[in-house]
Amino acid sequence: MRPAWNLFFYTWKTRFRYGLYRWSLVFPLAIALPAILLGLWGEDLGLGPEFSGRTGTENYLGYILLGTLYWNFVEIIWSVAFSLERAVREGILESLLCTRISRLGLILGWSGARFAGEIPPSLFVFGLLLAITGIPPWPRWALSILVWFVSLGASYGFAFLLFGLTLRFKDVDSIVQILGNSAPLLGGVFFSVSLLPQPLRAISLLFPFTYGVDALRALWLGTKPLFPLPQELGLLCVLAAGYLILGWWALLRFERSARSHGLEGF
Amino acid sequence: MRPVWALVKKELLYLRAYPLDLVNYAISPGLIVAPYILFAKLFGFDAELLDSVAVGLLLWYWLSTLLGGVVFGLEEEMEEGVLETLLVHPITIFHVLLAKAAAIALENLYITGIIMAWFFFFGVSLQLPWPQFLGILILSALGVAGFMLALAAVALLYKKPFELYELVQWGLGVLSGVTRPSRDLPQSLWLISRAIPLSYGIEAARAAISGQPTAGIPILLALSFLYALLGRGLLAVAERRMRATGTTGEF
Numbered sequence: 257m258r259p260a261w262n263l264f265f266y267t268w269k270t271r272f273r274y275g276l277y278r279w280s281l282v283f284p285l286a287i288a289l290p291a292i293l294l295g296l297w298g299e300d301l302g303l304g305p306e307f308s309g310r311t312g313t314e315n316y317l318g319y320i321l322l323g324t325l326y327w328n329f330v331e332i333i334w335s336v337a338f339s340l341e342r343a344v345r346e347g348i349l350e351s352l353l354c355t356r357i358s359r360l361g362l363i364l365g366w367s368g369a370r371f372a373g374e375i376p377p378s379l380f381v382f383g384l385l386l387a388i389t390g391i392p393p394w395p396r397w398a399l400s401i402l403v404w405f406v407s408l409g410a411s412y413g414f415a416f417l418l419f420g421l422t423l424r425f426k427d428v429d430s431i432v433q434i435l436g437n438s439a440p441l442l443g444g445v446f447f448s449v450s451l452l453p454q455p456l457r458a459i460s461l462l463f464p465f466t467y468g469v470d471a472l473r474a475l476w477l478g479t480k481p482l483f484p485l486p487q488e489l490g491l492l493c494v495l496a497a498g499y500l501i502l503g504w505w506a507l508l509r510f511e512r513s514a515r516s517h518g519l520e521g522f
Numbered sequence: 523m524r525p526v527w528a529l530v531k532k533e534l535l536y537l538r539a540y541p542l543d544l545v546n547y548a549i550s551p552g553l554i555v556a557p558y559i560l561f562a563k564l565f566g567f568d569a570e571l572l573d574s575v576a577v578g579l580l581l582w583y584w585l586s587t588l589l590g591g592v593v594f595g596l597e598e599e600m601e602e603g604v605l606e607t608l609l610v611h612p613i614t615i616f617h618v619l620l621a622k623a624a625a626i627a628l629e630n631l632y633i634t635g636i637i638m639a640w641f642f643f644f645g646v647s648l649q650l651p652w653p654q655f656l657g658i659l660i661l662s663a664l665g666v667a668g669f670m671l672a673l674a675a676v677a678l679l680y681k682k683p684f685e686l687y688e689l690v691q692w693g694l695g696v697l698s699g700v701t702r703p704s705r706d707l708p709q710s711l712w713l714i715s716r717a718i719p720l721s722y723g724i725e726a727a728r729a730a731i732s733g734q735p736t737a738g739i740p741i742l743l744a745l746s747f748l749y750a751l752l753g754r755g756l757l758a759v760a761e762r763r764m765r766a767t768g769t770t771g772e773f
Contacts, residue, residue: 276676279685286692291561293702294575298565300706306566320561345601430546441553447560453643 259357263365264372267339271373280373284381288324291446292317311448312480313473318389322476323445325381326407326469332367332374333411334439337418337432339366344422359507363419367412389477396475403475403489406496407468413499414439420503420510424517439463444470449482464495525613529621533595534628547633551587552640555579558701559644569646570732575701576646577727580637582700584630584659585666585720586691591626592619593673593683600681606770615761616754619674627663634659654730658723665719665742668749669694675753675760681769698724719745 271277295316298307308314340362343349352362391397418432425431442456443449443465449457460466471488474481481488537543562575596619599605608618641648669690677683697715698704703725704715715721722738722745729736764770 274680274682276680276682276685279689283685283688283692286689286696289692289696290558290701293696293707294558294562294565297702297706298562298567301565301571303565303567307564310564310566316564342601345598430540430542433546434549437550437553441557446557447564451560451563453645 257361259355260361260365263352263357263362264368267366267369268372271369277373281377281380284324284328284377285384287327288320288381291320295320311473313477315389315477318385318477319473319479320446321381321385321388322473323469325378325385326404326465326472327445328374328378328381329371329404330407330411330439330465330468331436332370333408334414334418334436335432336363336367336370336415337422337436339370340419340422341429341432359419359511363412363415367415392476392478399489400472400475403468403471403492406492407465410464410468410492410496410499413496413501413503416500416503416507420507420514423507423514424510439465442466443468448479462495464492464499467492467495525611526617526621526624529613529618530624533622533625537629544632547629548636551583551633551637552643555583555637556640556644559641559646562701563645572646573648573731574703574728576641576648577650577731578698578700578724580634580641580648581659581662581720581724581727582695582698583637584634585662585723586695587630587633588623588626588663589666589670589673589691590687591629592622592670593677593687595622595626596674596677597681597683600677600771603771609765609770615674615678616671616757619671619757623663623667623670630659649731651730654736655727658726658730658736661726661739661742661746662720662723664746665723665749666694667746668751668753671750671753671757675756678757678760678764681771694718694720697721700724703728717745719749 295307298304298316304314304316307316311319313319340349343352357365392400414435418435421431438459442452442460443463444452444460448470449460449466452460467482467488470479470482471485471492473479474485474488483491558579559572559576562572567575596605596615599608599618609615638648638650673683673687673690676686680686697707697711698718698720699707699715704712704721707715719742722742725738726736726742
């Protein structure tokens with residue numbers, strides 16, 4: 257574990273090296289602002305009842321902030337593939353692979369540093385969320401934490417797959433972006449997936465994050481879930497476990513293939 | 523101009539080497555802007571309001587891609603150690619940025635068409651007066667040129683401009699009225715929006731789709747010129763400092 261800890265600290269320190277990190281404090285709110293302005297506009301136009309009729313809550317601010325927070329942490333885990341891509345670009349991947357650090361250590365070190373860096377900006381949004389919605393009663397808040405943890409697990413499954421793809425295909429920025437953008441966004445960060453056109457809705461139901469964000473909103477805000485809550489939580493757990501297993505399998509397979517093709521960028 | 527054309531060609535050749543990028547451009551932009559359209563649908567916005575939101579998102583995405591493409595392109599050159607090679611050639615960093623911007627503008631035409639298709643798929647049948655809209659796009663691109671140069675200057679000095687870029691792109695979007703028209707913002711924010719060229723671009727595009735005359739273009743051009751001058755000045759200072767400290771890569 258020591259090499260993984262060292263990688264964690266090295267990545268963490270690099271984040272603060274160039275002095276612009278402080279600007280990221282407002283980042284989660286920046287993503288949410290266009291939607292918040294839309295919500296305010298809708299309210300001014302007297303369309304609030306339309307929103308509550310479709311979602312089951314009048315609290316559109318809480319709806320947006322919960323989705324933003326959820327997406328922020330899910331994204332930070334799978335985006336570990338970008339750390340690997342950077343190592344390939346900088347020509348340090350071979351050096352890293354010569355050290356005693358394991359594959360899992362690389363992923364945990366990089367993602368841990370990204371995760372830790374995301375906590376301060378997210379705390380700000382979480383504070384806003386608490387001010388707007390308060391804390392839901394027991395056991396809803398506990399179940400919300402459970403949903404968050406399971407979703408992070410699912411995101412690691414995604415991270416394993418993207419890590420493997422990056423090892424094998426080097427310049428996989430495109431694949432990572434397609435998969436990375438489609439998973440949380442098709443999952444309904446700011447909306448219910450029932451609004452998606454049929455083919456996209458079918459795809460969205462393959463992602464655990466769809467159930468995660470929907471269950472989180474149902475637990476925290478009392479919105480109408482896609483499926484009955486116990487069923488939705490079960491689906492989330494099964495898909496998260498499936499993603500973890502398949503992701504790890506894909507990582508090992510891609511790494512074997514990558515080693516036979518040559519590891520560095522071209 | 524010859525070195526600039528060579529650099530534009532190099533940027534476009536990447537697409538031949540990595541054709542998956544074109545697939546990405548066809549999928550990711552639509553998925554990034556669509557959530558806002560679907561959120562507006564939760565409120566039951568009618569077709570006219572949805573068109574207004576869609577055209578704002580279209581213009582904003584076009585310009586944030588331009589900003590990001592240039593700034594991260596420069597960051598990549600630094601990470602790969604190519605910037606030093608470029609610096610010893612008889613071209614300036616300004617020319618490198620110009621070439622990147624020209625290549626991204628071409629890619630953006632493709633992205634704009636694809637986003638339109640996504641909007642149609644999500645039930646927003648935006649009818650654009652294309653010649654007028656393309657003119658507004660080009661003028662708005664001039665409007666972000668100054669911000670682009672300033673961000674490139676930050677990239678030269680601070681190496682990792684991601685956080686500031688995100689703040690600038692979202693900040694410009696919100697203040698320019700990407701989703702809600704800037705005239706409806708609180709008065710202090712509305713005053714700030716008057717100093718952002720993109721606000722006039724989005725307003726002109728909204729006027730164009732509703733068949734009204736497009737006002738504000740002269741202000742957009744004047745602000746663009748002013749910011750371009752400021753940006754050019756910042757870039758010159760940043761380049762001089764970078765050369766003096768010898769930090770053409772990460773340190």
